[in-house]
Amino acid sequence: MAESAKTVELPKTYDPAATEERWYRTWDTRGYFRALPDPAMRPYTIMMPLPNVTGELHMGHALNNGVQDCLVRWQRMRGRMALYQPGTDHASIAVHVVMERRLAREGLTRFTLGRERFLEETWKWREQIGQTILGQMRRLLLSCDWERTTFTMDPGYARAVAECFIRLFKKGVIYKGKRMINWCPKDQTSISDLEVEYVEEQTVLYHVRYPGADGSAGIVIATQRPETILADAAVAVHPDDPRYRALVGTRVIVPIVNREVPVIADRRVERGFGTGAVKITPGHDPLDYEIGVDHELPVLIAFDQHGKMEDLGRPRYRGLDRVQARQAAVDDLRSAGLLVREEPYVTNIGRCDRCKTTVEPYISDQWFCRMKDLAAPAIRAVREDRVRFHPARWTKFFLDWMEQIRDWNISRQLWWGHQIPVWHCACGEMIASIERPASCPKCGGAALTQDPDILDTWFSSALWPMATLGWPDETADLRYFYPTSTLVTARDIIFLWVARMIMFGLEFRGKVPFADVYINPTVLNIEGRRMSKSLGTGLDPLALIERYGADSLRFALINRCTGEQDLRFSEKMVEDTRNFANKIWNAARLVRLHIEGRDVPAARPRDTRSLPNRWILGRFARAAADVTGALESFEFSVACRRLYEFVWNEFCDWYLEMAKVDLQAAEDGRAPIGEGAAGETRHVMSWVLAQTMALLHPIMPAVTEEIWQALPHDGETVMRAPWPDAPREWMDEAADGAMAEVMEITSAVRGLRAEMALATQPVGVSLHFGPADRGRIDGARLYLAHLAHLDADRLQVSGLDEHPPYGIPSPCGTGRIEIHVDSPDLRARVRDRFQKQLGSVEQELAGVTKRLQDPVFRQKAPAETVEATGTRASELRARLDTLRRYVADLAPRGGA
């Protein structure tokens, strides 16, 4: 209350930059963002999807975090103890790519630097950039509990990661083994299946003859990768393929290397593809590997870890890269006369998600996490709605993947990250332990070395909802804030992150990590293309904040969350929202003007009498209910649209204009509702505006706080104002009806005047209504005059039978309007207008009549529909009659 007495300077144009900066600092220093366990309150928790330390804030963050902050602020106002957990991810491979790029500028690689120096450099770099993105997030006005900021390589977090690994290892869920994995020859590491991105490319399918060992013609196979011929171990055909049945069991000669291999039969061969015969290269193709295992074929390796050719008895190939090797193989095949055919072919090439290098299927010793058993409880949890996706279609998307889940390669041959907590003894024993064990429990040896590999970044981020709250310790935070409430994230990490959090949460806590998952749309530019810095197709959120304010950026983005998978965005949308903010600002200035220096209560107004006051309270209740409902069902664009409509159309366009009349009339001593009208109106206008600010605060935190503070209010911040409720009894149907009439008459007068180009001329207008309506309309006369921009003296209300000395009539509801002008030209123009309307009414009436005369319609359509159609028909007939009469009345007089 004390705050309201202060005179707050409200300039003509709202200045977002200064206001946002000032309020954000105030909220932060007053500790409003802190969240501590409080048994008296229900917790509400959102974990920020941890941004990489590589990046800067982009539009995706602005949207994602904007939505989260909207939810957090909303729940905080609803009385929940709201925790918004911030932090950053070490982003192992992504950081490697960035660091290697920096090193490359000095002609270095991580290997010339060595592991220790590389880590030192990376830590330095991360210190420098690590807080940048969080700093930028403050510009979005996020109400995070910054004191809890966590980095995924903090000591406590690292301990949680190691603990998780060790538990799963001891349980046998994590195992080590030689398997075929995806290898990135550039980053020098394995990557998981989800980190391979497949791109369609135009290649060539080579048909190659493998001559029979007995000198016969042999067999023709088809391959895209002739360079791997050197490592072939067999040729396979389908057992039921009559073309090749006789050849199964014989031996053929591998071209180039002239090695004998068997022709084998396997059902996994597609008869219809290529020639129906396929070369088997267990070292470089996942399917071939499987077939090789089943047929006990030898595994030959054609490429080393750098993607360079090994020596396979053909020295001229040694050291060639994959492109050179292919060329060499094609040349050799051609000169040997074994290249039968080359056909153009489109295929999917797997590329490293981070560096875009073509990945190589490669056999290596790696750590894996068995997924089937972890997935089962997660599948059940989602099926039982313990985790709900919004929009719901993502549920199927999630389940389809989970049901065909495969083991996860979790080890990386990188340095930046969590090193695997396993110690190898010379005797072959592996000991999982956070600390280096003193000796090997099996042989007693002391020469233990830690496994050099580190863990996939996503292994550690899977623990985010638990590790940030203190897990594996049973902390008060963990007990209070876990499970969290809502996860807001992008669809591209549903498998990488969301799925794994659910699995680990269930595994280690027995509880799902969050109840709701909102999948936010992807921000595209206006042409529908991905925003990309390198392509120059992106928008910079920080620049937009500078130009228009974070409030506007937030609203503009949240407004586009429609439930579709993408959203097309442009700067214009932020500008439009800036205009909206300015509109609110000016509404506030008007309200301030009227309450300045007066004693206006902060409490909610009761027993209002004036039409606009009763009406706007009802409309506010409706808007509050709609906004609440929309937020509850994650329909953010609906919430935004309702707020926009309420503020601009209902509050500003109609209510405030009518409120001006109440206030002015009170001064003149002719208030429509008598004494006290001005006080009531001042109370209602300031209360509704303050409440609207509360309703809009989660989306536009700063401008709403600034205005709320300038109005009568209870409490010290809108951040903690109670969320507006919407009592049904405020929805005032009588007021709605009366207002609809006021609006109709207003529009009719305005429209007619505009049509006649009389909008600015002082004309007289009379409203002619029957005895039942006259009193009511006369009561609204002052409002109508103001809304139609007429002098009150020039607007009269008369009976239906009365006629002004001269005038141009126009129907309006149950009565008519007369504009007091005498001009044959205008009469003709208005007559034309009515004639046009007449045409469309006739057309519609014809349609409705036809329907009504159709016996099948009368019989089959529900009674209410038939009745409504009948009502519509009589309305149309009445309107038609009226229009015809007016057209006749307006006909040129006396034939002159």
Place this chain on the structure above:
RNA sequence: GGGCGCGUAGCUCAGGGGUCAGAGCGCUUCCUUGACACGGAAGAGGUCCGAGGUUCAAGUCCUCGCGCGCCCACCA
């Protein structure tokens, strides 16, 4: 190969069986009236992607196409 989403006014999107199809922006005309020209008022503008079907009634439901986007998949 399979799955999902989208196709409605020039643009971005609402509407998801029934009463002349809606909003914002843009456009046209008028207006600087004491909250706001980042504003007010009035307008113009639509074979609701196409073809079939269901229904008394179809942007709205079904089927099949076409176009755009996303995801999954070991036909080399």
